[in-house]
Amino acid sequence: MAPSHPPTAIETLGEDALLLRFGDGIDVATNARVHAAATRIAALRPPWLRDIVPAYASLALFVALDAFPPTTDALVAAERWVRQQVLDQTGADAQPRRLEIQVVYGGADGPDLAAVAAHAGLSAGDVVERHASADYTVAMLGFAPGFPYLLGLDPTLAMPRLQTPRTRVAAGSVGIGGAQTGIYPRPGPGGWRIIGRTNARLFDARSDQPSLLLPGDRVRFVPVDALS
Amino acid sequence: MTIRVLAPGLLTTVQDGGRHGSRALGVGHAGALDPYAHAVANLLVGNAADAPALEITLTGPRLQFDSGARVAICGAHVDARVDALPIPCWRPIALPAGSVLSIGACRDGARAYVAITGGFRADTVLGSASTDLRGGFGGSAGRALVAGDVLDVNGDTTVDDLHIARWWIDPSPDYDHAPVAIVRLLAGRDATSPVDGVFAGEWRVASASDRQGVRLEGASLHVAETIERISEPVSPGTVQLPPDGAPIVLLADAQTHGGYPRIGHAIRADWPRLAQLRPGDRLRFVPCSLAQAAQARREQAQRLARIALAIQARRSGA
Numbered sequence: 002m003a004p005s006h007p008p009t010a011i012e013t014l015g016e017d018a019l020l021l022r023f024g025d026g027i028d029v030a031t032n033a034r035v036h037a038a039a040t041r042i043a044a045l046r047p048p049w050l051r052d053i054v055p056a057y058a059s060l061a062l063f064v065a066l067d068a069f070p071p072t073t074d075a076l077v078a079a080e081r082w083v084r085q086q087v088l089d090q091t092g093a094d095a096q097p098r099r100l101e102i103q104v105v106y107g108g109a110d111g112p113d114l115a116a117v118a119a120h121a122g123l124s125a126g127d128v129v130e131r132h133a134s135a136d137y138t139v140a141m142l143g144f145a146p147g148f149p150y151l152l153g154l155d156p157t158l159a160m161p162r163l164q165t166p167r168t169r170v171a172a173g174s175v176g177i178g179g180a181q182t183g184i185y186p187r188p189g190p191g192g193w194r195i196i197g198r199t200n201a202r203l204f205d206a207r208s209d210q211p212s213l214l215l216p217g218d219r220v221r222f223v224p225v226d227a228l229s
Numbered sequence: 230m231t232i233r234v235l236a237p238g239l240l241t242t243v244q245d246g247g248r249h250g251s252r253a254l255g256v257g258h259a260g261a262l263d264p265y266a267h268a269v270a271n272l273l274v275g276n277a278a279d280a281p282a283l284e285i286t287l288t289g290p291r292l293q294f295d296s297g298a299r300v301a302i303c304g305a306h307v308d309a310r311v312d313a314l315p316i317p318c319w320r321p322i323a324l325p326a327g328s329v330l331s332i333g334a335c336r337d338g339a340r341a342y343v344a345i346t347g348g349f350r351a352d353t354v355l356g357s358a359s360t361d362l363r364g365g366f367g368g369s370a371g372r373a374l375v376a377g378d379v380l381d382v383n384g385d386t387t388v389d390d391l392h393i394a395r396w397w398i399d400p401s402p403d404y405d406h407a408p409v410a411i412v413r414l415l416a417g418r419d420a421t422s423p424v425d426g427v428f429a430g431e432w433r434v435a436s437a438s439d440r441q442g443v444r445l446e447g448a449s450l451h452v453a454e455t456i457e458r459i460s461e462p463v464s465p466g467t468v469q470l471p472p473d474g475a476p477i478v479l480l481a482d483a484q485t486h487g488g489y490p491r492i493g494h495a496i497r498a499d500w501p502r503l504a505q506l507r508p509g510d511r512l513r514f515v516p517c518s519l520a521q522a523a524q525a526r527r528e529q530a531q532r533l534a535r536i537a538l539a540i541q542a543r544r545s546g547a
Contacts, residue, residue, distance in 0.1 A: 015415065015464045015494040016522050027459050039253075052252040054462040056486055061462030063252065071527060076519070142255040143460065143486030146364040150460070187365060204254070206354045206366035212254040 006034040008060070011083060013076055017051075017064050019083065024058040027180070029152055031058045032140045036217035038087055045086055049079070055216040056141045057150075097138075099219045102184070102199050104133070104175050106224055110198035113163075117177060117194050120160045129224055131155040132196065137182065137220040147186040147204025147212040151220060154182045166192035173199045175222065200228040230296040230385050232345075234378040238290035238332065240440075243349050243368035243380075244342075246279030248357035252485045258465055259359035259367065260481050262440060262504035263340050265403055266304035268533055270344035272540050273301035273321045273398065278533070280348035281358040281368075285341050286440075287507070289332025290374060292343075296326045297388030299346040303400070305338025305505055311391055320397035323388040337406045338505035347383035362440065362482060396543055398536055403501055403529065410502050410510060412478070413517035413525065414493035417468060420453040421492050427468070427476065428514050435475070436508040440482035442469075443503055445512065449474030452490045460488040466500065468493040478503055498525035 008021035021038065024031035032055075039055045042062065049068035054061040062079065069075040106129045107114040118125045137151040144150075159180040167190060170176070174185045176193025185191055186203035199222075203213045214220065244267065247260025261267035261284055268278035276282075283290070289307055302309055302318045309316050310331045316322055318341070324330065335341055351358035351368050360368025369378060409431060421427055427450060435444040450470055463469070467479045469489040478495050479487075480503065495503060496517055506512060517525075 012418065013415075013519065014462065015466045016497055016519065016526070018462070018464055020462065025459070051249045054252045054485060056461045057459050059461045061252075061464075063249070063464070065249075066526075074519075074523070141460070141486060142253065144255060144484055146251075146254055146256045146361070148255050189363075204364070206256075206361075206364060206371075211251070211256075211355065216253060 006037070008038070011080055014061055017066050017075070019062045019064070019076060019079055021060045021062065021083065022058065023060070027057045027140070027152065029138055032138060032152060035060050039216065041087055047082060049075070056143070097217050097219045098215070099221075100214065101221050101223050102201050103225045103228060104197040104199050104222045105226070105228055106132070106197035110171075111175070111196040113176075113194035114196045117158060117160050117196055121157045123157065128158060128196065131158055132182070133222045133224050135221075139214045139216050139218040139220060141216050142212060142214065145186060145189070146206065147214070149183055149203075149214045149220070151182045154180055156180065160194050162192040163194065166190050170195060171198060173201065173203070175199060198228070230294070230298065230382045232380040232382060233293040233295065234290055234374050234376055234380065235293055235329065236291040237374040237376055237378070238285050239288040240286040241290045241374040242284050242360040242362070243281050243351045243358060244284045244360060245281045245358045247359055247481060248355055248361070248367075251355045252462070255485050256355060256364060257361065257483060257485055258481050259357065259361045261342065262481050263304055263342070263501040265501040265529065265533065266340070266400070267342045267344075269319070269398055269400070269536055270301045270303040270342040271348075272537050273303070273319075274299050274344045274346040275544060276344060276346065276348050278537070280344065281351045282342045282344040282349065285332055285335070285343065287339055288334050289341065291329060291331045294324050294326065294328045294330065297386045298324045298328075298382070299386055299388070300324060300330065301344050302332065302341055303344075303398075304341035305335035307335050307341045308333035314391070316393060317397065319400055320394045322394065323386075323392040325388045325390060328391070335507075338404070339507045340504050345382055346386055350381035350383050363484070394543075398540070403532065404505070408511065410506060410512045412499045412502060412512060412514055413496045413522065414468065414514045415496060415517055415519060415522060417491040417493040419470070419490035419492050421450050421470070422453040424453070426450045427492055428516060432476070432512045432514075434506045434508050434510045434512060438506070438508060440480055442480050442483060443478040443506055445476045445478070447475075450476060450492070452492070458488055458490060460486045463487040463491065464494070466495040466497065467491050468495060480504065496522040496525060498522070498529045
């Protein structure tokens, strides 16, 4: 049992949410504290809690206002619960899930691979090797349903987004946006540098488990010549 | 029964009370942008307040009913007709089989809701029938209506002749159509420079506004501290300030996370007013406390509860 790290601050986000802040930066250690707190809160899940939304360094808790009597200040009650149940307790460090995702790099599936290689001063093969040898953490899902923001990109591969986003990026496209990498679940507009593509289905709203990846998961990319 | 979509309107979607429990997966709230008008429309036809209904945007659809139906239209003033006969909003209307309901342009507002007795039988996904346009699921095929769509409605209603109820719901004070809309803001995380900049002048609604957010034009605002920000959870109502200095008030289709500074948060009681803003409309923000927001929310809920009781009395009596 490891102590769960208390948030450095608890703020309100509008009328019906608390924002628990665990740091200011994008780093694996801070993000791990977010996921530890999210796991503990999800296990306790009080009936008034509607949504638990992790981000890089913060965690939002959305409250069902009508679950409290009209005379009760719902956010005050929720904050009291957080301080009692989450901050003073110990929580088990959950073992993260580990997933592998097959990717075809370059060619029509990765139109920006050459540009990323040129920007990094590497060969295309080196970019693929570095991208596929890292151990990534799903910091959060956002932007679109099932879109993972992955921490752990080799810093030499970091590259600013396109000046003008593409109007259409294929589903499964693996991209680099600044110091992060991610995967587009659906076709649509996008400004990340696309270096490859997977045919893994990232999001299926009708499934019992709609999202292939969950916040806190560990991910590796496996280069393949063709998608099975 | 079924309804055939003869013409879809500008952006007509099936919406209910919205989606909860999936924000951690990047799934937004969706749901009616104007929950108040949506609720009154449903109550007028005997549905639960959050039943699936059609949300129309600026210009409405043309719908053909294959059997009798009881409908109500609430929200923006719309030019609505059954066949050639103009019909009023904010009251129940019985349509005989074969009727064509034509909803033209919205006046004094941007969104109207068409509810039907029994409710639309929509795709319920992740606990809600609302259309998630970004995710492409829920509602009718996960998208706005297109000509030729056939909508299923729960149950049949027998109606011999067109009947327009002689009573209606007075939507004031929630729809005051003031020349300058007033929206109350809770404090945000980030201060602006000058500190009261967001409250200082009038804002104009930009034409790029949509279900994700109301985009504003006016004085260029800046945050007091230009530190780098990382993406954090956001919520409908959050007022973001991108680097171009033009604020965006997030609405129901907002994404779940955002990296822009947050300079305020529009209170829930004013979400109907935000939903009704048209491109070019003027808007002013005033500051508000959490206690005042809760009070405004309770008062609005009480008005809705009184409307529900009045409708119930009408439906059981007259």
